[in-house]
Amino acid sequence: MTEDSGRRRRQPGRRPRNTGKMLAVLAICAAVGAGGVGVATAPGWAQADMPSEASTPMRNVSGLAAPVVKLVELGVTPTDGATGVNPAAAPSVKAVNGVVKDVVLAPAGGGDSVPGTTSADGSTWTAEDPLEFNTEYQYSFTIVDQAGRETKKAQTFATVAPANEADAAVYPLNGTTVGAGQPIEIVFSEPVLNKAAMEKAVAVKASSGQAVAWRWYSDRRVRIRPQAFWASNTTVTVDLKLFGVDFGNGMIGNSDTKVSFKVGPQRLAVVDDKTKTMKVYFDGKLVRTAPVTLGDADWLSPTGYAVIMEQERKSKFNAGSIGLKPGDKGYYPPLTVEYANRLTTSGVYVHQALKSAWGAVGKVNVSHGCVGLLPADAAWFFNNMKTGDVVRTLNTGAPAVEPLEGFGDWNIPWTQYAKR
Numbered sequence: 001m002t003e004d005s006g007r008r009r010r011q012p013g014r015r016p017r018n019t020g021k022m023l024a025v026l027a028i029c030a031a032v033g034a035g036g037v038g039v040a041t042a043p044g045w046a047q048a049d050m051p052s053e054a055s056t057p058m059r060n061v062s063g064l065a066a067p068v069v070k071l072v073e074l075g076v077t078p079t080d081g082a083t084g085v086n087p088a089a090a091p092s093v094k095a096v097n098g099v100v101k102d103v104v105l106a107p108a109g110g111g112d113s114v115p116g117t118t119s120a121d122g123s124t125w126t127a128e129d130p131l132e133f134n135t136e137y138q139y140s141f142t143i144v145d146q147a148g149r150e151t152k153k154a155q156t157f158a159t160v161a162p163a164n165e166a167d168a169a170v171y172p173l174n175g176t177t178v179g180a181g182q183p184i185e186i187v188f189s190e191p192v193l194n195k196a197a198m199e200k201a202v203a204v205k206a207s208s209g210q211a212v213a214w215r216w217y218s219d220r221r222v223r224i225r226p227q228a229f230w231a232s233n234t235t236v237t238v239d240l241k242l243f244g245v246d247f248g249n250g251m252i253g254n255s256d257t258k259v260s261f262k263v264g265p266q267r268l269a270v271v272d273d274k275t276k277t278m279k280v281y282f283d284g285k286l287v288r289t290a291p292v293t294l295g296d297a298d299w300l301s302p303t304g305y306a307v308i309m310e311q312e313r314k315s316k317f318n319a320g321s322i323g324l325k326p327g328d329k330g331y332y333p334p335l336t337v338e339y340a341n342r343l344t345t346s347g348v349y350v351h352q353a354l355k356s357a358w359g360a361v362g363k364v365n366v367s368h369g370c371v372g373l374l375p376a377d378a379a380w381f382f383n384n385m386k387t388g389d390v391v392r393t394l395n396t397g398a399p400a401v402e403p404l405e406g407f408g409d410w411n412i413p414w415t416q417y418a419k420r
Helices: 195-201 355-360 375-384
Strands: 073-077 082-085 092-096 098-107 116-118 124-127 136-145 150-159 168-171 184-188 202-206 212-216 221-226 235-241 246-248 251-253 256-263 267-272 277-282 285-291 304-307 310-317 335-342 349-352 371-373 390-394
Touching: 092 136, 098 116, 098 124, 168 235, 168 256, 184 235, 195 202, 277 375, 285 375, 335 375, 349 375, 371 375
Parallel strands: 082 150, 267 390, 349 371
Antiparallel strands: 073 092, 092 098, 092 124, 098 136, 116 124, 136 150, 168 184, 184 221, 202 235, 212 221, 235 256, 246 251, 267 277, 277 285, 304 390, 310 335, 335 349
């Protein structure tokens, strides 16, 4: 799958949109591990060459001489020289017993400086915008102690390299219209180790108000669906706020993605091997009945729910795709079928039966697992059913379609669907 809608990666040298203040300032003495965020405290410059304070207004208490001005404790995140810094972690400069001014944070190689805000007491500066990936940054700032003495400082750090960037692809694609049985599928470029955190980072909203559940099939693939088919004419939005999200193993999300798709009417085709018929329902109303032929005893048609994956007006079939070679029972030479609607990755379709099988339609099963229709019914099905619509097959004696054999998610009970 490709997902070229709804995603926008920021280009180097361009400032991202202001996303608001992102993170609270870290505590001065916090120790934060990998990722380069840390603290430098009580630097040596705060203690050296301190001039006399005897004449200052603050020197008005008799007794033994002692420093009046407290040492400035400086906390800078990320620390000087840090690498692999998460671009979503807001850099900050904090001075205890002092104020911060003239802060400039910009790419070392040139480019716009990062905007930031200073706290009301002047002690803390915090970046407002996220950073760029794979960029070296340079800090410069001035610290002023309680006696008004200024010290200029400069530090550098580098953000996550391209090898540690992660993103995701979403299906259905942005702006498309699909059938009511279409689950959402997200494929991540890198393994997701903290799945609970990822589920919080991705918001799924349906205009119908339907709640959804997640099912992780691997560390990189997840499907999302409601308890029942999507309500007719629903708009579904998938908002992936992945920028800066830690996937695990040092992999960091590099972009936010929003995908919105629409759902058409609820269209369901029910195929029954006992009656050798297909009944098609639109929003619960029976609109067509057609005779069928299904898989024979050696190639039983799978039961349960399947979702139309793709449609081809003409599709080339090859027996080798199902493991048959010349001389094997059931082998057939390469051929082209009409009005093909794929139900599984292994090659189960609803399609027009071959001319040689027309006499069997509605009477006996002669296919390799596909649902065969007469020409007029096949053309109607192809023109009126869409990808994401549902085909339910009954009474063949075969197991249900596996979840990853296309979109067999509806064969998993709702109470079990969200279990990892």
